Amino acid sequence: MLIRRDSVCLLNPTWKLVPQKRPTLIGGDIAIKPGADRNADPCTSRGCMWGKWTDGKVYVPYYIANHYSSREIAIITRGLESFSSISCIRFRPYQDGDHEWLSIESRNGCYSYVGRQGGGQTVSLSRQGCLYHSTVQHELLHALGFNHEQTRSDRDNHIRVYWENILDGQSPFSVLIWILC
Numbered sequence: 001m002l003i004r005r006d007s008v009c010l011l012n013p014t015w016k017l018v019p020q021k022r023p024t025l026i027g028g029d030i031a032i033k034p035g036a037d038r039n040a041d042p043c044t045s046r047g048c049m050w051g052k053w054t055d056g057k058v059y060v061p062y063y064i065a066n067h068y069s070s071r072e073i074a075i076i077t078r079g080l081e082s083f084s085s086i087s088c089i090r091f092r093p094y095q096d097g098d099h100e101w102l103s104i105e106s107r108n109g110c111y112s113y114v115g116r117q118g119g120g121q122t123v124s125l126s127r128q129g130c131l132y133h134s135t136v137q138h139e140l141l142h143a144l145g146f147n148h149e150q151t152r153s154d155r156d157n158h159i160r161v162y163w164e165n166i167l168d169g170q171s172p173f174s175v176l177i178w179i180l181c
Contacts, residue, residue: 023111023113023122029109029110029111029112029138029139029142030111030112030113030114030142030147030148048114048115048116048117048145049115049116049144049145050100050115050116050144050145052088056088057088057089057090058088058089058090059090059091059092060089060090060091060092060101060102060143060144061091061092061093061094061095061098061100061101061102062080062091062092062093062094062101062102062103062104063093063094063101063102063103063104063120064076064077064104065103065104065105065106067105067106067127068106068127072127072131075131075132075133075136076104076125076131076136078133078136079133079136079137079140080136080140082133082137083137083140089144091140099118099119100116100117100118100119100121101120101121102120102121102123102140102143103120103121103122103123104123104125105122105123105124105125106124106125106126106127106130107122107124107126108124108126109124109126109129109130110124110125110126110129110130110135110138110139111123111124111139111142112124112139112140112142112143113142113143114142114143114145114146114147115143115144115145116143116145121143123139123140123142123143124139125139
């Protein structure tokens, strides 16, 4: 990986250098793109779900960057495969001709965009601190379209937060206003 001050250049599955801007993160691990759409769940408003095939399965291509060790790849693969036994989700390796895929890379931290973004979509699983089964699953759930429900802008219409029960500095419950394309 080549790092420049304003962007990151990565090898994509066709082995070309692709400059990519560093994303803005909200909620600690959700990458967002600049824009003006505000919604409690912007993913569903823009149609970001991965499509279901005629066999009822949702196939999501993925590419694991070659900078991971075999042990790290095994952790990631186990996280990918864990969805098939409990859901219709089937992660499968990237193939030439795929137009949309998850590009699993060790960037700075653990993060993902929410839902299908188009093209090679970064899921960052840093080699320093992100390679745990539950973390892999968590970031993949974001890529599938799941948000942190406790920070939705319409959260207070549905639940009551007892702020007095939350320790100072431990609150992941601040409502976020999404600004996305």
